Amino acid sequence: xxxxxxxxxxxxxxxxxxxxxxxxxxxxxxxxxxxxxxxxxxxxxxxxxxxxxxxxxxxxxxxxxxxxxx
Numbered sequence: 900x901x902x903x904x905x906x907x908x909x910x911x912x913x914x915x916x917x918x919x920x921x922x923x924x925x926x927x928x929x930x931x932x933x934x935x936x937x938x939x940x941x942x943x944x945x946x947x948x949x950x951x952x953x954x955x956x957x958x959x960x961x962x963x964x965x966x967x968x969x
Contacts, residue, residue, distance in 0.1 A: 903928075 903924045908917040920928075 903920055906919040907915050908919060910916050
């Protein structure tokens with residue numbers, strides 16, 4: 900990926916609060932993110948399907964933990 904020219908905006912205390920980039924760079928970043936989300940989301944979830952084997956019902960566990968708070 901090509902280097903992105905950026906400007907960091909700071910507040911009065913010189914803490915970074917924003918970044919300015921060229922609009923063309925932003926469009927390229929958006930396109931990359933869209934492609935990543937389209938290809939990664941379904942396969943990432945499918946990789947974990949059926950992997951977790953629970954030994955306790957989640958609602959029973961939640962109630963048990965909440966009872967410990969009292």
